[in-house]
Amino acid sequence: MKESWRWYGELDRISLPEIAQTGALGIVTALHDIPYGEVWERAAIAKRNAQIVEAGFEWVMVESLSVHEDIKRGEGDLERLFANYRQSMSNLASEGIKTICYNFMPLIDWTRTDLAAPVARGGACLRFDAPRMAAFEIHMLGRKDAVNDYPEAVVEQGGEWFRTATAEDQAALLHAIMSGLPGAYDRYSVTGLRTALRRYEGIGRDELRSNFRRFLNEVVPTAEELGMRLCVHPDDPPRDILGLSRIVSCEADIAWIMDAVPARANGLTLCAGSLGAGPENDIPAIAARFADRIHFAHLRNIRHDPDQSGSFEEAAHLNGGTDMVSLIHVLLEEETRRREAGLEDAEIPFRPDHGHDLLSDIERGAHPGYSLIGRMRGLAELRGVIAALEWSGKRELNGRI
Incomplete structure (x- = not known):
């Protein structure tokens, strides 16, 4: 190899x-x-x-x-x-x-929700947290059908996170989700992402x-x-x-x-x-x-x-x-x-x-x-x-x- x-x-x-x-x-x-x-x-x-x-x-x-x-x-x-x-x-x-x-x-x-999740004995890893992704889709993005895409417990946990999240927490979550885009291209804002998603309606x-x-x-x-x-x-x-x-x-x-x-x-x-x-x-x-x-x-x-729950991290x-x-x-x-x-x-x-x-x-x-x-x-x-x-x-x- x-x-x-x-x-x-x-x-x-x-x-x-x-x-x-x-x-x-x-x-x-x-x-x-x-x-x-x-x-x-x-x-x-x-x-x-x-x-x-x-x-x-x-x-x-x-x-x-x-x-x-x-x-x-x-x-x-x-x-x-x-x-x-x-x-x-x-x-x-x-x-x-x-x-x-x-x-x-x-x-x-x-797509990840955390770029520096702590690892046992030190260090950090990429993580996908299903409740935070649900919070983003349901509460930040306002996608009406997103509630049907996650288990009920995950939706509830996402709602709890959103209720206590600061503006900085929400900005960090958006930054993490956008970080999967390669190269030097601009990342989407929440408004820009909504606009981009509309172009996929019906597909x-x-x-x-x-x-x-x-x-x-x-x-x-x-x-x-x-x-x-x-x-x-x-x-x-x-x-x-x-x-x-x-x-x-x-x-x-x-x-x-x-x-x-x-x-x-x-x-x-x-x-x-x-x-x-x-x-x-x-x-x-x-x-x-x-x-x-x-x-x-x-x-x-x-x-x-x-x-x-659908959450995972990189081992x-x-x-x-x-x-x-x-x-x-x-x-x-x-x-x-x-x-x-x-x-x-x-x-x-x-x-x-x-x-x-x-x-x-x-x-x-x-x-x-x-x-x-x-x-x-x-x-x-x-x-x-x-x-x-x-x-x-x-x-x-x-x-x-």
């Missing part, structure tokens, strides 16, 4: 020389300053690639070549947007970058799926021609949010996407954390079913609150509800199958996703979830699991066990 690290370029407070000290060899990044829907010009791609190569890395993954909201809604000048996406793909391929991670989450990417699960299928039909053939791989990222959390449908949340959703355009270029980013936020998702089983379509892996773990990489050893075993087995089949892209890039804020991370102020020391700890733990499983496999192959 290819050790990689997400880097936000000039927006990142972690430098390439610092990343080099983690041992990672691949960089996962994007041109975050280019607005969604615009072409990534080859010169800009080449400049970023040269910067990465000169620092001793390989640009192994684009995360993300984002999908414009008009494509998700199925409105506007779609022909121009599809053409721009295909041109950006071609320009990336011309510079040797052949794999693109993207998502189809409407309006907002990953439910079926409509979103139809628009996703059209996107795939428009771009996957180009990926095949260019020898590229597209890999969709699951929803985070894998449930409807803000009244918006989420359609990449479970095994059945992934099966629909893989079957919609049954080409290897139409692949999956196996995000253990996003899928793991759904208690019903068996991550190693999902990985095993879609192993031949996995082109990228995000490895992190989730701890669910025992009250089954250390080898803790939480996902059996990380079993998951990595599936990915290593798939790499072996690919090598034996003579596939050129046998090695699966992965990155340690969303680390805790540990030690000096707390003062650094990096992107939420993208700490230096916390992710380095996660990478070291994952590296150890990979080494142990590879060693065990070699012993079995040699007949020593």
